[in-house]
Amino acid sequence: MGDIPAGMASETGADHLTAGKFQNLNVLVRDLPAVDWLVIIDDDVVLPAGFLDLAIEVCERLDFALAQPAQTRFSNANWIVAKRRLLSVARRTRFVEIGPVTLIRADAAELLLPFPADLRWGWGLDFQWAHLMEHAGLRMGVIDAAAVVHASRKVASTYSWDAAQEEGREYLRGVDHLPNDVAMSRGLRTYRVLPRRRGASARLDPERTARST
Secondary structure (H helix, E strand, C coil): CCCCCCCCHHHCCCCCCCCCHHHHHHHHHCCCCCCCEEEEECCCCECCCCHHHHHHHHHHHHCEEEEEEEECCCCCCCCHHHECCCCCCEEEECCCCCCCEEEEEHHHHHHHCCCCCCCCCCCCHHHHHHHHHHHHCCEEEEEEEEEEECCCCCCCCCCCHHHHHHHHHHHHHCCCCCCHHHHCCCCCEEECCCCCCCCCCCCCCHHHHHHCC
């Protein structure tokens, strides 16, 4: 949102952005080259060691096209489905939040991008995502083995909670979406052991994955 730090110009897609999160993201992805995964990360989360390797590995083994890491016990998780479950590597769900971390596979990106230009805060968008993904037959999930900490500030502490809620309600009145209860369950299926890759162990070892980074 400000000047580009020295030495980071080649890694920075845009500067002095003043719109909402997804409006700003539209600027960044407008000329995005072909990629396998788009990973969106807010600035107030703490990622575990080896996060990206672990999260992508889980998504690829379970065929998740849209996913998020679970949030730890002390995080500001909005929805039950996003809270980390013990003895779980991942869960297949009918819902994935718009943040604080979202992983979007290329085929899902074709479906979900560009983001709505009139949504500043993005609330409600995830319920439309749920409808679009389900209609397209693409899987979604929450990754418990890669849980993040989202606790440095309260949700909506930098903007109006009421304004974001009203914007979301107004947006959902005009689009097909799934109801709130899809975010209020633990998920459709819990995976404690992942499907085997050729030449790989059937059980995912997060420590080994982290060491390979």
